[in-house]
Amino acid sequence: MSWQVNSTRSLEVVGGEVKELDVVSLRSGRAGVAVGSHGTIVHENVDGKIFIVEFSDANGRTVALEDLAREELELISEFKP
Template sequence: MKELDVVSLRESRVPLKAGSIGTIVHENTPGKSFMVEFCDASGRTIALEDLSVDDVDLVQAC
């Protein structure tokens, strides 16, 4: 996984539910950990999370 890939959250984390869709906006450790932005339907950021490859599933590669 890399920057701008779309991912799905595997488990719930406040305020996000499992299955929430986000975009990798930064690779902290390439291929291992990422900063992922989650937005609402209006495009407003609702969460910015540091996640590992084990926390997400790839939805769409960029």
């Protein structure tokens, strides 16, 4: 696995997969969630293709829970226990 800096200056894992508790950025806007918003993956469906991502405000309150495909997400930070 290798790292590269993409044009938005965030880190993206090349050839890697996102998983629960990773921080991701939204590549396409949704109702109430702007493009580029950061969220945390809170659940990965069994097939690993759909993820539930929690988006929070500055006070830590949940503003949206979205079902998103891997293609809609950009990895910002990997969770490391």
